[in-house]
Amino acid sequence: xxxxxxxxxxxxxxxxxxxxxxxxxxxxxxxxxxxxxxxxxxxxxxxxxxxxxxxxxxxxxxxxxxxxxxxxxxxxxxxxxxxxxxxxxxxxxxxxxxxxxxxxxxxxxxxxxxxx
Numbered sequence: 187x188x189x190x191x192x193x194x195x196x197x198x199x200x201x202x203x204x205x206x207x208x209x210x211x212x213x214x215x216x217x218x219x220x221x222x223x224x225x226x227x228x229x230x231x232x233x234x235x236x237x238x239x240x241x242x243x244x245x246x247x248x249x250x251x252x253x254x255x256x257x258x259x260x261x262x263x264x265x266x267x268x269x270x271x272x273x274x275x276x277x278x279x280x281x282x283x284x285x286x287x288x289x290x291x292x293x294x295x296x297x298x299x300x301x302x
Contacts, residue, residue, distance in 0.1 A: 187261075190252050194245040201241065205234050209276070238269075 208230050215223050242262060250258035 190248050197241055201238055
């Protein structure tokens, strides 16, 4: 289990580094977010989600060979729960005040602007 999981974590770390870079770009451009930058960030975010899903599929296959399908499914479920917790923490940190403006918990859309 552990050698497979370590390989998974190493690949996931690279994806998370890219995700962090996207979040930092969003934060830096928040007040002057252009349509082009918004599109680039959204496209990158969707690509990262797809790659994260593909990574889990790859390592689920390796885990069910190393363990059993039941144990591999349990490991996948635990990993999904951990990712949800991390995603919630990121969303909560993004909903904090930025330059006196409150950001909606839905991640990227300012409250009371454009989406009433």
